[in-house]
Amino acid sequence: MRAVAGYIPILLDCEGRPCLVIGGGMIAERKTQALLEAKAMVTVISPELSQGLFTLYETNRIMWERRVFAGGDTQGYWMVHATTDQEMVNQRIAEEANLKGILVNVASHTEASTFLNPAVMRRGRLTIAVSTEGAGPIVATNICKLLNEEYGDEYEIYLDFLYLMRAEIKKSVNSPKQRHKLLRKLTEYPILEEIRQGRFKAWSETQIHLWIAKNEED
Numbered sequence: 001m002r003a004v005a006g007y008i009p010i011l012l013d014c015e016g017r018p019c020l021v022i023g024g025g026m027i028a029e030r031k032t033q034a035l036l037e038a039k040a041m042v043t044v045i046s047p048e049l050s051q052g053l054f055t056l057y058e059t060n061r062i063m064w065e066r067r068v069f070a071g072g073d074t075q076g077y078w079m080v081h082a083t084t085d086q087e088m089v090n091q092r093i094a095e096e097a098n099l100k101g102i103l104v105n106v107a108s109h110t111e112a113s114t115f116l117n118p119a120v121m122r123r124g125r126l127t128i129a130v131s132t133e134g135a136g137p138i139v140a141t142n143i144c145k146l147l148n149e150e151y152g153d154e155y156e157i158y159l160d161f162l163y164l165m166r167a168e169i170k171k172s173v174n175s176p177k178q179r180h181k182l183l184r185k186l187t188e189y190p191i192l193e194e195i196r197q198g199r200f201k202a203w204s205e206t207q208i209h210l211w212i213a214k215n216e217e218d
């Protein structure tokens with residue numbers, strides 16, 4: 001058994017990157033959907049496709065090579081998902097990708113993967129990813145459902161506000177020490193409460209600069 005906590009959670013920028021999904025069933029469809037949401041360029045290799053994948057192919061959202069996996073197929077890809085129902089094939093895909101240093105996820109065999117897909121919940125700029133390191137994917141999904149109730153729509157508005165303020169502070173305050181002070185102060189400001197109570201109005205540019213000027217002096 002693998003020791004626990006052997007993974008580093010990271011967020012990957014997949015935009016425009018060539019990703020390969022091998023297999024065309026429901027699991028391939030789920031992994032493809034996630035890749036498309038992250039704006040990846042997806043190719044599927046499989047003799048057949050699920051209805052959902054076929055629709056994506058017909059609408060030119062993915063490329064499809066209608067055949068079984070062959071040695072060398074992973075060449076040139078940035079990331080690979082092995083999702084066939086043939087464990088031996090999935091293992092071969094993993095070995096090949098590993099030799100080439102390509103990120104690989106094996107749906108049928110956690111230990112053969114170089115990365116795992118956590119359960120995910122999103123609220124605008126907030127992403128919460130939950131992993132059980134493969135022990136219980138359904139438990140991970142259930143924890144996400146609980147978090148989904150805890151972190152409501154107010155976080156979307158709140159993080160958009162923080163994003164804007166952070167960008168302004170980075171632009172107009174040169175000293176790193178001052179920037180840190182301001183960014184810390186900003187998170188102490190009761191914006192979330194204001195949003196929850198329906199009292200929050202987006203700050204104008206003048207308001208933002210006044211706040212920066214006032215808090216820089218303190």
Ligand SMILES: C[C@@]1(CC(=O)O)c2cc3[nH]c(cc4nc(cc5[nH]c(cc(n2)[C@H]1CCC(=O)O)[C@@](C)(CC(=O)O)[C@@H]5CCC(=O)O)C(CC(=O)O)=C4CCC(=O)O)c(CCC(=O)O)c3CC(=O)O
Nearest residue numbers: 107108109110116117118119131132133134136137140141
């Ligand atoms: C290691 C990991 C690798 C990976 O796929 O990245 C993995 C591995 C395996 N899953 C298996 C089974 C199931 N997985 C799900 C569901 C999900 N699985 C996901 C992730 C992960 N699954 C990664 C670790 C996550 C973590 O850290 O906890 C989710 C969270 C995200 C996603 O898939 O993107 C997604 C939620 C979908 C959603 O929320 O919609 C269901 C339920 C369902 O499908 O409804 C079942 C059936 C019930 C059961 O078996 O528990 C099997 C056995 C296969 C077999 O029996 O042959 C293996 C292989 C093994 O155990 O070795």
Ligand SMILES: NC(=O)C1=CN([C@@H]2O[C@H](COP(=O)(O)OP(=O)(O)OC[C@H]3O[C@@H](n4cnc5c(N)ncnc54)[C@H](O)[C@@H]3O)[C@@H](O)[C@H]2O)C=CC1
Nearest residue numbers: 023024025026027028046048068069083084085089107108
């Ligand atoms: N990680 C996860 O979240 C989960 C993983 N699984 C695992 O994922 C596997 C796939 O699940 P499903 O999509 O439901 O299976 P499925 O049977 O619906 O789809 C398998 C697909 O692989 C294709 N295929 C078979 N041999 C191939 C080859 N040599 N080359 C290319 N494509 C090939 C088939 O044509 C089919 O499209 C399961 O066998 C299971 O081990 C299952 C549930 C959840």
